[in-house]
Amino acid sequence: MAQTLSAKVPPGRLQEKWDTYKNQIKLVNPANKRKHTIIVVGTGLAGGSAAATLAELGYMVKSFCIQDSARRAHSIAAQGGINAAKNYPNDGDTIWRLFYDTIKGGDYRSREANVYRLAEISNEIIDQCVAQGVPFAREYGGHLDNRSFGGAQVSRTFYARGQTGQQLLLGAYQAMSRQIAAGQISMYERREMLDLVVIDGQARGIVTRDLVTGEIERHAADAVLLCTGGYGNVYYLSTNAKNSNVTAAWRCHRRGACFANPSFTQIHPTCIPVSGDYQSKLTLMSESLRNDGRVWVPMKKGDTRAPRDIPEEERDYYLERRYPSFGNLVPRDVASRNAKYACDEGRGVGNTKLAVFLDFRDAMQRLGRARIEERYGNLFEMYERITGENPYEVPMRIYPAVHYTMGGLWVDYELMSTVPGLFVLGEANFSDHGANRLGASALMQGLADGYFVIPYTLGNYIASTPLSDVDITHDAFTQAEKxxxxxxxxxxxxxxxxxxxxxxxxxxxxxxxxxxxxxxxxxxxxxxxxxxxxxxxxxxxxxxxxxxxxxxxxxxxxxxxxxxxxxxxxxxxxxxxxxxxxxxxxxxxxxxxxxxxxxxxxxxxxxxxxxxxxxxxxxxxxxxxxxxxxxxxxxxxxx
Amino acid sequence: MSHTMTIHLRVWRQAGPEARGRFVAYTVRNVNSNMSFLELLDVLNEKLIHNGDDPIEFDYDCREGICGSCGTVIDGVAHGPQRRTAVCQLHMRHYNDGDTIVVEPWRATAFPVIRDLVTDRSAFDRIVEAGGYVSVDTGNAPDANTIIIPKEELENAFDFAACIGCGACVAACPNASASLFTGAKIAHLAGLPQGKPERKERVVAMVKQMQIEGFGDCSNHAECEAVCPKGISISAIAIMRREYIKAKISP
Known part of the structure; x- marks a missing residue:
């Protein structure tokens, strides 16, 4: 095998690559689509949107999830929002800017063509989700509202209170439900993928375990889409759901799929700090809080005074001090590292000294409690439930925690891994975020891959690849099950x-x-x-x-x-x-x-x-x- | 800031759907008041495994109160004593040293027990499949801002869209009715312009499916609203009924 991997990026100007690609690919005749079975593993934003869309096109889809319902995939926990270059606020946003911010935010370690396509598609995602009934926040005039996220100087983030992921996922889940009712999707809940079946060098099926009966099952298909999320739980404590894991991706890796940039992990700056050794997971406090919250630590080391007793001149708003143009809205990696430095210097706060303050005092004075409540009410409630402290009165204590993995299975421009017929979507692939993901870009990528990229690239694969007749009695299935x-x-x-x-x-x-x-x-x-x-x-x-x-x-x-x-x-x-x-x-x-x-x-x-x-x-x-x-x-x- | 205590538990153990269940008593010492209730069960399970016993099975995933996986009846109340809180967000600081806590699965004909505290809630998925969606294929959408929705209307619909599908409403209802769950989806979609074209077929199909699944009828006890971790109002049920009557009068 060649040492170098080729992403098969289409030729031409960056702005025309995706159109060029779409114009040149082979298509599958509508009547033929029903002859093809496609396996989709995972029902988060990537898997849910892919399953629904492929089923709408006429493919026979088999969808698998580890939870008891497709609606519970971990995308549901995403709080803050989803980016798009709509430029509704008229503040200078363009597709190019979204592309540029994402490339720069990823510290120039992602593929230009993929990121540009993502930015291009971003607007269609918002349209699609609104049409499904996703209740994005609105202005009083009834138009969509936007807010700011880290790493950008425009307001391009669409949001649904502090539960954007939930609402987007329910949109995809409902679209899937419609296709289940139509008989286009067979849904398998409480299933874990244990292996990928590769026959004649092509991904042709999976082996799963029914988590209720323990039975091991075989499923054959013409292509396999892996949409199984990230692997942050390798750190044990992370903001990932307890069931999030690497097994499906790792099994594919062992069957020949290259694993790209595995060390690129995102440590999110604003999480609730660890409280004890019984801790089972960490809870994120949305990045959107940095719109109005100010991050600080005491100037003095080992300062044990209550935060409200520390006068203004003895506080170090270190992000505002070091990064005057982005202030509290620097990208996540920068904010996290600076929190670590402050704690390493002995200026951490709280019992464990592994925390910094995120303070809403000034925003409350400026905007009033009601506005803050409207913007962040559910996050404040969640914080109080977990810590027993009221963030309207005392500043939040936050500390970085593992949140997202930019690394994942390597994919080419068509989202295909190094195993032909194995496509990888969403967080499970490595493709769009380089060495650091910007806030509100994960939802955008998951849905871009599932709603708008895979329908084209999968079709091209199916139409242009000879696929022999394979069923679950094939030796490769027997061996994988064994x-x-x-x-x-x-x-x-x-x-x-x-x-x-x-x-x-x-x-x-x-x-x-x-x-x-x-x-x-x-x-x-x-x-x-x-x-x-x-x-x-x-x-x-x-x-x-x-x-x-x-x-x-x-x-x-x-x-x-x-x-x-x-x-x-x-x-x-x-x-x-x-x-x-x-x-x-x-x-x-x-x-x-x-x-x-x-x-x-x-x-x-x-x-x-x-x-x-x-x-x-x-x-x-x-x-x-x-x-x-x-x-x-x-x-x-x-x- | 934190203290430790001893907690006694009586937990429902049931080997499988057909097996006979029973309460088993456990005691956990050195419970930190900052622990979540599920972390208390984690700690107990680790002890059970070391002793060679089967751990208590319970569903959970995000542990942030949004995925809807977890749910147990605690001292007779679905999700436990704290209002508007899923059990994963219930913390031990609300208990006292020496307390005894009784833990049971959701109990409803339509939610058979799989093992211990784990139940099968797939009936909810089938209710959504009956019509809990807007029929719009990917690629068909107009520009998002061509659909104007007054803020208040949007926020009202959102209050119903916030449902996490945990099933507490069913567990709390004396009739094991799924009316709050079903009503919430109907109210969410009927409250938005995108959901209006299919509102009649939707309500009729979803209500029918709810009955097929073996959920009871609503008789206005409002226990569902009281335990809902997202605070969904029973006005959802009123909206569902109104939609249903309208659909039946002029189909």
């Missing part, structure tokens, strides 16, 4: 002394300490060793309760944990390979004198895609060179 079953037996047979959760916490702390907000070669090398020995310990000492023939959450978690233990090592390898700082990937060895990350465009303007080469061999690095023909690579400055 492997999956053997693995479950193995997990149950160890009967050691340490629970899956205990292993997960251990892995989480190795990852957070060594492959977290700030990394260096020494700690990354040590992480590789630590993870490798933890993995050995896991297979010799894990204790999985119960049996495989009934609903057994710990058994599910055990299988996912085994995959996280392999992924964690790859993340450390990737971070070690990348001798530069870019976006959320901050290598301590590569920084400017004032602590900003230093990119190395000469040597690292590429996507690092890792190819699996067996459990006992090191993965092979393949590269996609990033060519910037339209933007100039500059030092990202938010000052």
């Amino acid at each position: 492997d999956a079953s053997a693995r479950i037996s193995k997990l149950l047979s160890v009967q050691g002394t340490k629970t899956v959760t205990e292993f997960h916490r251990d892995l989480g702390s190795i990852m957070w300490d060594n492959v977290g907000m700030s990394r260096n070669a020494e700690c990354l090398e040590s992480a590789i060793g630590l993870i490798s020995s933890l993995r050995k310990e896991f297979w010799n000492n894990v204790k999985v309760p119960g049996d495989r023939t009934y609903y057994n959450k710990n058994l599910e978690f055990a299988g996912r944990m085994a995959d996280f233990l392999e992924l964690g090592e790859l993340m450390a390898r990737d971070a070690l390979m990348r001798n530069e700082s870019a976006g959320g990937h901050f290598r301590e060895e590569y920084q400017t004198s004032d602590g900003e990350g230093e990119r190395n465009d000469e040597d690292f303007a590429f996507v690092g895609a890792w190819e699996y080469r067996g459990r006992d061999s090191e993965p092979m690095l393949r590269k996609e060179d990033l060519e910037f023909e339209n933007v100039e690579l500059t030092t990202r400055s938010y000052k």
Whole structure:
């Protein structure tokens, strides 16, 4: 196989590539679409929108989700909003600006053509969602309202109170429900994908486990769409839902799909801090809060005074001080690192000293409590429920937490992985956010991929690829089922002394300490060793309760944990390979004198895609060179 | 800021849909008041696993009160004692040292128990499939601002769209009615211009499906509204009835 990966970006001007592509692809005759079965794994914004749209076009869709209902996929938890270049506020936004902000926000580590297409499609997404009945916020005149998010100087974020993800997901879920009723989608809930079936070099099906009966099932198709989200839970504590995991993607990786930029993770600056060792997950406080909240710590180290007793001149509004032009709305990676610095300096607040203040006092004085309540009421309530403190009266305490993974399976311009017929959409792929994702761009990407990209690119694949007749009696299915079953037996047979959760916490702390907000070669090398020995310990000492023939959450978690233990090592390898700082990937060895990350465009303007080469061999690095023909690579400055 | 306590639990254990269930008593010590209720169950489960027992199965996912996965009846109240709070957002600071807490699954014919506290709520999905959507194919939409919706109208519809589909309304209802869930979707869509063209077929089909699934009728107890973690008003049910009558009078 070639060392270099080609993204198959269409020729021509950036602004014309997507149209050129659409004009040239092969189409599937409407009557023929029903002859093709397409598997869609995951029902979040990417999977839900893809399943619904492909079913509308006439494909026979089989849709799978891990939750008890397609409506519960983790996209539902997205709070803040979705970007689009509508320029309704008339503040100077254009498709080009959205493209440019996203490329720059990603610290020039994403593919120009994909990002431009995303910006182009963004407006159609808003139209589609509104037509479905998504209740985006409105002005008094009845027109759509926008707000600002980090990394942009225009207001381009559409929002539905603090629950934009929920409303968009319900839109996609309802569109899916309509197709289920029409018989175009067969829906499989409470299913976990355990393997990808590759026949003659093409993705032709999956093996799943029914989480209620424990039965292992085979499903054949002409193409497989993986829409299974990100892998932030490798850190144990993250803002991801508890079921979010890497297993489906990792199984595809082991079957030949390259894993790109695995170390590019997003640590979100505004989360509720950890309160104790029983903590099971972290809760995000939407970035939208930084529109009106001011981030600060005391000037003095170890200041234990109540925040309201600290006078103005003894407060350090460090983001406003260091980044006067973007202030509190700097991108997430920058805000997170600066919170870490403040705490590392001993100026953290609260019991654990691992927190900074997000203060609404000034906004309340300026706008009044009612306006603040209208904008952020549900977030304030959530904060109070979790912490027992009232943010209308005392500033919020926040700290960065793992939130999103920019890395994922490598895909070309058509969203196809290195396994023909395996397409990867949404957070599960690596494609659009480079080394840092801007706020309100995840929802945009998930829906762009599902509603507006895959219908074209999948059709082109189906129309132009010879597909032999394959059914679930094929040897490859038998073997994949056997492997999956053997693995479950193995997990149950160890009967050691340490629970899956205990292993997960251990892995989480190795990852957070060594492959977290700030990394260096020494700690990354040590992480590789630590993870490798933890993995050995896991297979010799894990204790999985119960049996495989009934609903057994710990058994599910055990299988996912085994995959996280392999992924964690790859993340450390990737971070070690990348001798530069870019976006959320901050290598301590590569920084400017004032602590900003230093990119190395000469040597690292590429996507690092890792190819699996067996459990006992090191993965092979393949590269996609990033060519910037339209933007100039500059030092990202938010000052 | 935080303190520790001892909590006694009586938890419904049931091996499968056909198995006979029973309450089992547990005691958890050193419970931190900042823990969530589900974290208390996590801690207990870790203990059970170490002792070689099967852990208590319960549904959860986001643990932020938005996915609607979790839901148990706590001391007779769906989602527990704190108003407008899904059980994942219930924290132990609302309990006292030595308290005994009784934990049960949602109980309704249409929500059979899968195991312990886990129930099958797929009936809700089938109600939505019956008509809880706007029939618009991808690509058909006009510019978003061509649909003007007065703010107040939008906010009213949103109050109903906020439903998380957890099923607490059914669990709390003496008739195990799904009227609040169904009414919320009907009210959301009937309240917006996009939902109006199909409002008649929608309400008739969804109400019919609700009956097919084995949910009871609403007799205005308003228990659903009292336990709804999103505070959805029973006016949703009034809207559903009004829509239904209108649809039946002039189909």
